[in-house]
Amino acid sequence: DTGVSQDPRHKITKRGQNVTFRCDPISEHNRLYWYRQTLGQGPEFLTYFQNEAQLEKSRLLSDRFSAERPKGSFSTLEIQRTEQGDSAMYLCASSQGTSGHNEQFFGPGTRLTVL
């Protein structure tokens, strides 16, 4: 197992364009999380899935953002009509089980720059 992977690692786009990021969790992990990290801040929770069900969404996740996890495996995060304020590192994490004690394993992130 190679850990959580994210693609692409970097994305530069122009304001108003749509972007999509992919996260492949550790196999057999049933929970998958998306976080956003801006410069000088800690990551902030966006949303999470248990298997294919999206169970919670943060208020940070505006209607321009949508996340999916078809078949409970990989996940995609799409941002429509990007704005400069969307520039950030988007982190994906996965964990096994449903306990709050379970470690979340993070991917390397996708750095988004909106020009």
Added chain:
Amino acid sequence: AQSVTQLDSHVSVSEGTPVLLRCNYSSSYSPSLFWYVQHPNKGLQLLLKYTSAATLVKGINGFEAEFKKSETSFHLTKPSAHMSDAAEYFCVVTPGGGATNKLIFGTGTLLAVQP
């Protein structure tokens, strides 16, 4: 509401001297607390976690943290800093009480280790 406050944004120590990174938390329930480390261009890595067992928690790379409920603190320590410890450290809380295990991060402490 749950939150963590990291009291120092930057800490600088000399190699071989002790490390102290301070964290205070706020939680309505019995929380789970974590310390994560983020090296440049690498994913977040779990250092250690507190889950209502022993109040002194030992982690990887010689780090440990003590949960003090009376002081609502969870400070991270290491007896002797190594150059490879230079990184950003995040104190993290996840709410208890059966809530989702989304992670709530502090703003981070950047640790510099001088030769």
